[in-house]
Amino acid sequence: MKYPKDGRFGEFGGKYIPETLVPAIEELEENYLKFKDNKEFKKELDYYLKQYAGRPTPLYYAKNLSEKCGGAKIYLKREDLLHGGAHKINNTLGQALLAKKMHKKRIIAETGAGQHGVATAMACAVLGMKSEVYMGYKDTIRQKLNVSRMNMLGSKVHPVMSGSKTLKDAINEAIRDWITNVETTYYLLGSAVGPHPYPVMVRDFQSVIGNEIKVQMKKISNKTPDIIIACVGGGSNAIGTFYPLMDTNAEIIGVEAAGKGLKSKFHSATLSSGSKGVLHGMMTYLLQDKEGQISETHSISAGLDYPGVGPEHAYLKDTKRVKYHSATDAEVIDAFLTLTRTEGIIPALESAHAIAEAIKVAKISKKSESIVVTLSGRGDKDVEEVQNYLNTHDKN
Amino acid sequence: MTRIKEKFTELDAKKEKALIAYIMVGYPNENVTLAAVKGLIKGGADIIELGFPFSDPLADGPMIQNASTISLEAGTKINKFFNIVKKIRKETDIPLVLMTYTNILYHMGYPKFIAKSKKAGIDGIILPDMSVEESKEYIASAKNKIDTIFLISPNTTKSRIEKISKSSSGFLYLVAVYGTTGVKTGIQSYTLKAIKDVKKITKGKIPIGVGFGVSTPDDVRKYIKVGADAVIVGSAFLKIIKNTTQSKIESRIESFTKSLKSQTKLR
Numbered sequence: 001m002k003y004p005k006d007g008r009f010g011e012f013g014g015k016y017i018p019e020t021l022v023p024a025i026e027e028l029e030e031n032y033l034k035f036k037d038n039k040e041f042k043k044e045l046d047y048y049l050k051q052y053a054g055r056p057t058p059l060y061y062a063k064n065l066s067e068k069c070g071g072a073k074i075y076l077k078r079e080d081l082l083h084g085g086a087h088k089i090n091n092t093l094g095q096a097l098l099a100k101k102m103h104k105k106r107i108i109a110e111t112g113a114g115q116h117g118v119a120t121a122m123a124c125a126v127l128g129m130k131s132e133v134y135m136g137y138k139d140t141i142r143q144k145l146n147v148s149r150m151n152m153l154g155s156k157v158h159p160v161m162s163g164s165k166t167l168k169d170a171i172n173e174a175i176r177d178w179i180t181n182v183e184t185t186y187y188l189l190g191s192a193v194g195p196h197p198y199p200v201m202v203r204d205f206q207s208v209i210g211n212e213i214k215v216q217m218k219k220i221s222n223k224t225p226d227i228i229i230a231c232v233g234g235g236s237n238a239i240g241t242f243y244p245l246m247d248t249n250a251e252i253i254g255v256e257a258a259g260k261g262l263k264s265k266f267h268s269a270t271l272s273s274g275s276k277g278v279l280h281g282m283m284t285y286l287l288q289d290k291e292g293q294i295s296e297t298h299s300i301s302a303g304l305d306y307p308g309v310g311p312e313h314a315y316l317k318d319t320k321r322v323k324y325h326s327a328t329d330a331e332v333i334d335a336f337l338t339l340t341r342t343e344g345i346i347p348a349l350e351s352a353h354a355i356a357e358a359i360k361v362a363k364i365s366k367k368s369e370s371i372v373v374t375l376s377g378r379g380d381k382d383v384e385e386v387q388n389y390l391n392t393h394d395k396n
Numbered sequence: 397m398t399r400i401k402e403k404f405t406e407l408d409a410k411k412e413k414a415l416i417a418y419i420m421v422g423y424p425n426e427n428v429t430l431a432a433v434k435g436l437i438k439g440g441a442d443i444i445e446l447g448f449p450f451s452d453p454l455a456d457g458p459m460i461q462n463a464s465t466i467s468l469e470a471g472t473k474i475n476k477f478f479n480i481v482k483k484i485r486k487e488t489d490i491p492l493v494l495m496t497y498t499n500i501l502y503h504m505g506y507p508k509f510i511a512k513s514k515k516a517g518i519d520g521i522i523l524p525d526m527s528v529e530e531s532k533e534y535i536a537s538a539k540n541k542i543d544t545i546f547l548i549s550p551n552t553t554k555s556r557i558e559k560i561s562k563s564s565s566g567f568l569y570l571v572a573v574y575g576t577t578g579v580k581t582g583i584q585s586y587t588l589k590a591i592k593d594v595k596k597i598t599k600g601k602i603p604i605g606v607g608f609g610v611s612t613p614d615d616v617r618k619y620i621k622v623g624a625d626a627v628i629v630g631s632a633f634l635k636i637i638k639n640t641t642q643s644k645i646e647s648r649i650e651s652f653t654k655s656l657k658s659q660t661k662l663r
């Protein structure tokens with residue numbers, strides 16, 4: 001769906017927002033439509049993406065991993081090599097530039113793993129704007145390296161003590177701030193979620209991933225990929241990967257966090273086991289109880305620990321264009337170690353969900369096939385968490 | 397005529413404006429809710445807003461967030477809520493308005509939820525995260541059954557105010573401040589201007605209620621002086637509930653309600 005004018009992907013999406021935010025959302029949409037195809041704007045963004053963030057990122061043939069699995073050739077889209085260490089910078093540069101054009105001086109953001117917070121802090125530092133980041137208290141502990149990075153970068157981090165103290169609550173608090181400071185503040189949302197136009201805008205800024213894959217794959221094999229895999233939290237790296245390749249024949253798979261298993265209550269696999277509902281300004285799939293109260297979620301990766309998902313993914317699930325699978329914490333740790341030790345690449349725990357799926361799929365695929373996996377981020381932030389997991393689970 | 401409309405007509409005849417009081421049902425338990433409602437009625441509240449807790453109340457400040465969490469932890473469920481409403485309805489004819497978030501209705505289905513509300517004795521519904529653009533099914537389900545009370549804000553444009561007031565019945569809820577419930581206190585000049593502007597646009601076709609951060613008799617008097625048809629006080633009542641021993645809640649609420657209500661009578 002190119003640009004959903006009414007903000008709907010099929011029945012999903014929309015803008016369920018407090019009235020105070022309506023003028024701000026209208027102003028945002030107006031400006032996004034004005035600048036998205038503007039030559040100057042695109043040139044400026046392109047400059048920062050190339051010279052500052054390090055685009056294009058390589059499409060790396062993971063030979064050792066492919067041989068170990070014994071099937072298709074696995075290619076890694078190396079978003080982990082971007083400035084800041086994750087795909088998040090694609091979106092924050094785009095939105096921060098837009099905010100600058102809108103003459104907004106104060107930027108707020110939410111963050112789960114801290115990668116979006118760091119990417120926001122970086123974009124704001126380089127573009128000369130002030131930023132404040134809301135982060136669930138639980139996440140400030142398990143991703144504390146990123147809290148320090150944000151502090152160093154001059155961003156103010158607000159630990160959020162309400163609810164489950166994770167990404168969902170950080171978004172609630174950011175929205176409350178936005179309602180309070182609506183006249184001065186730009187809300188820089190970090191995933192393809194929220195009220196229209198955020199899901200489509202974030203998708204567009206992240207589509208640079210899929211667009212590059214298309215060109216790179218053609219160069220390598222004169223084909224498009226046979227299988228494409230990315231992890232899904234809110235769904236920004238996934239939709240940015242999938243969208244430009246949607247009209248190819250590729251089998252497309254999004255991977256959610258199965259935590260301690262889909263049968264347990266401790267997971268974040270919204271599309272695999274959620275139901276329709278309204279949260280954070282959008283109608284989408286949610287993890288919720290029988291009465292519509294939002295469930296507490298679990299994932300070893302803070303970036304996937306969210307009970308909702310972007311509305312375009314909800315649509316792609318229902319239309320069956322994309323399959324949504326999941327990986328458990330244990331599978332993710334295995335995949336994390338496997339990639340680290342076969343290729344010398346330490347993936348973010350979020351991205352390790354996609355690796356886990358790729359390993360499963362590669363084992364049953366043909367040698368002539370190609371799998372592209374988006375490696376959305378690097379794992380420096382997670383090494384302590386993984387070490388703790390290994391210590392308590394008696395592995396190494 | 398609906399109970400809400402009747403109430404405004406009755407107050408008009410007496411040259412009074414409406415005091416609307418909000419409490420969170422089940423905070424901290426059913427008995428306190430029933431005692432608080434008694435205090436509100438004795439104190440002279442004209443309309444009672446009953447909050448049903450939602451896990452993610454993104455338009456609410458710390459006071460109502462906390463009350464929602466405690467109410468949910470104490471086991472407030474939809475059926476239990478409606479049973480409490482029925483108990484209240486048995487005792488009084490006061491208009492009762494339900495305030496919650498869209499997902500609670502969406503999840504059950506708008507028609508079913510509205511039918512249940514109506515049956516229990518609810519007269520109107522307020523959903524702070526429901527925008528008019530998304531409200532087609534909600535309004536269709538509520539038509540001729542329950543008042544749909546929409547919110548507007550000091551930054552809402554004239555054309556939107558016109559559109560929203562067409563979708564609203566009962567009253568129009570003007571959010572006094574940029575912010576969540578119960579946080580910013582004191583009177584802002586932009587609020588006073590907004591009240592006057594909105595009155596001009598709606599031309600008396602629908603009453604205007606002003607809420608968010610209204611907490612003292614002085615606030616009530618000032619908002620009414622510039623033309624508000626109703627004031628809505630919420631967090632201030634929850635604060636009393638929080639800080640008062642259970643046996644005294646009814647009388648404390650009654651006296652605070654009286655002090656607010658006294659400012660709604662035009663002299």
Ligand SMILES: Cc1ncc(COP(=O)(O)O)c(C=O)c1O
Nearest residue numbers: 115233234235236237303350377
């Ligand atoms: C490295 C990385 N990958 C993925 C995600 C999940 O976000 P999304 O689903 O929007 O790509 C995050 C979020 O924090 C992240 O840091």
